[in-house]
Amino acid sequence: MSKMTVEVVTPERVVYSGEASMVIARGVQGDLGILPNHMPLVTPLKVAPVRIKTDGDQETKIAVSGGFMEVHGEKVTILAETAELPEDIDVDRAKRAKQRAEQRLNERQPDLDQRRAELALQRALARLDITNSL
Known part of the structure; x- marks a missing residue:
């Protein structure tokens, strides 16, 4: 089976x-x-999990918060604002972030930054998705 090189890179690592x-x-x-x-x-990415299929049924999931994906030759490079592996995620913290974002969106305060609250919810959902904690 043919393979390609994949790199997921953030500004930090x-x-x-x-x-x-x-x-x-x-x-x-x-x-x-x-x-x-x-x-x-080359395409911009949404806040969502990225799935990387390796040998057989093996799969690595990474929670990615925006950025870009470049496909060139036999290489895929994802340049992300943030990217987290399942073992890097504090599930309880992600659940609390999800609850806070949902609460903010439901309350609709006049000073609410709607886009920021939606992005916070998307990030929390992506984190919970890759940890199978949705």
Whole structure:
């Protein structure tokens, strides 16, 4: 089976680097499935989990908060604002963040930054999704 190199990078560190048979990410136009030999592509990413399929049924999930994905040759590079592996996530903290964001969105205070509250909810949901705690 053909493989490609995948790197997930934030301003602070390389979160993931390895070989993969497929990458599934959520771009601003919808979900993308990237296989080896994919045509070159650069796309902005939404706040959502990225799934990296490796050997057989093995899969690595990473919570990504925005950024870009570049596909060039046999390499996929994700440049993310933040990216977290499941073992890096405090599930209780993510649940509390989800509750706070939902509460803010439901209360609709006049000084509410709607976009900021929506992004906070999306980040919390992505974190909980990759830890299977939704």
